[in-house]
Structure formats: C-alpha cells, structure tokens
Amino acid sequence: MIERALLLDVDGVLVTPPELFGTRLLRAYPQAAGEFFGGPFLEASQGRADLRAVLPPYLERFGHAGTLEAFLAEWFGSENHPNLPMLDAVRELRALGWPTYLATNQEHHRVRYLLEDMQLAALTDGEFSSASVGVRKPDPVYFGEVARRLKLPPRQIVFWDDAPANVNAAAEAGWQAHLFTDTAHFRTVMNLPPTSP
Structure with missing residues (x-):
C-alpha cells in the first residue's frame, strides 16, 4: 500500500505544445469547434462516448478532406x-x-x-x-x-x-x-x- x-x-x-490543437480549431472554425468541444468531446472526455465515433461528422466542417486516422495523427502529433x-x-x-x-x-x-x-x-x-x-x-x-x-x-x-x-x-x-x-x-x-x- x-x-x-x-x-x-x-x-x-x-x-x-506551443498551441493546443483545440485552440487552433476554435479559432479557425468557431461554430463547429465550439459545438464539438462543448458536446461530443465533453462526453468522450468523461468516458461516455468514443472519440472515433463522434468525430467523423465534424471532419468536413473542420476543413479536413482526409481520413479520421490522419486527422487524429495531426491532432495528437501537434501536441507531442x-x-x-x-x-x-x-x-x-x-x-x-x-x-x-x-x-x-x-x-x-x-x-x-x-x-x-x-x-x-x-x-x-x-x-x-x-x-x-x-x-x-x-x-x-x-x-x-x-x-x-x-x-x-x-x-x-x-x-x-x-x-x-x-x-x-x-x-x-x-x-x-x-x-x-x-x-x-x-x-x-x-x-x-x-x-x-
């Protein structure tokens, strides 16, 4: 013990990191990012939802044309x-x-x-x-x-x-x-x- x-x-x-990825998203896409971080992400951060399940509907609104994996790699990598x-x-x-x-x-x-x-x-x-x-x-x-x-x-x-x-x-x-x-x-x-x- x-x-x-x-x-x-x-x-x-x-x-x-010089800047959190979420801060960057909120500056570039205030409406979509505000909605995401104030709702689905809050649920995921309390273990009530899976980020990989709630993030895809927002990718296009975040200006991302690539895959979910690429977006997460950019997100997590930018904060490494x-x-x-x-x-x-x-x-x-x-x-x-x-x-x-x-x-x-x-x-x-x-x-x-x-x-x-x-x-x-x-x-x-x-x-x-x-x-x-x-x-x-x-x-x-x-x-x-x-x-x-x-x-x-x-x-x-x-x-x-x-x-x-x-x-x-x-x-x-x-x-x-x-x-x-x-x-x-x-x-x-x-x-x-x-x-x-």
Missing part, C-alpha cells in the same frame, strides 16, 4: 511536445519513492497516445484521466473518486496543475495542491536540487 502520491496534470505541465525538464524531475521523484500518476482531462485515445507514443507510461504508475474516472476536473467528485481509488487520505496526495480552478478544487478536497508555473518552482517545492543553468 502506498503512503503518498504525486498527481500531475498533462497539458501545460508535462506536455507544453514533452516538457523534458519536468520529465527529468519526475524520474528523480520516482527514484525517491514517489508514486506518480497522470491527473488529466482527456479522452481514452489521447490517453493511450500519451502513455504509449509519448512513453509517459514508463514515467508514471498509472493514470486518472477524466475518461477513466468518469468526471472532469474541477468537479469535486473527481478528487473524491481519485482519493478513494488511491486508498489515501486527501492530505497524502500532492497535485500540480496549471489551471487555478483545478488547483482550488483540489485544495478544497484536502489535497496538497500547487499551481504549476515552471519546473524550477516545482523542483523547489518538491525539495529537488536545482538544475544547472
């Missing part, structure tokens, strides 16, 4: 920008005995891409994606369910996220919640030595 756990958000923490200094810090913490988990609002297919293609499975002990938990951050139910699955008192969970709403909700749930700004601050709070400039 574990005695503590480190939970990390993905986008903006472990993965730092690992935050390498953070990944190094995670390796150090795991070597010090910190069980580490992903705590992210994601649907199942991107979770698989993160774990397998981006090899985050080798750096973590598991994932608590919104699709796996069935609810998205910052819903209080998310934090309660994750603590239940970890079999840990809330104060034994250390959580980092770049979204203040998620950090506040985690803190209200009793977690040790921190707003991620940069790796140097993360290392300081987690008692890791600073890296060489």
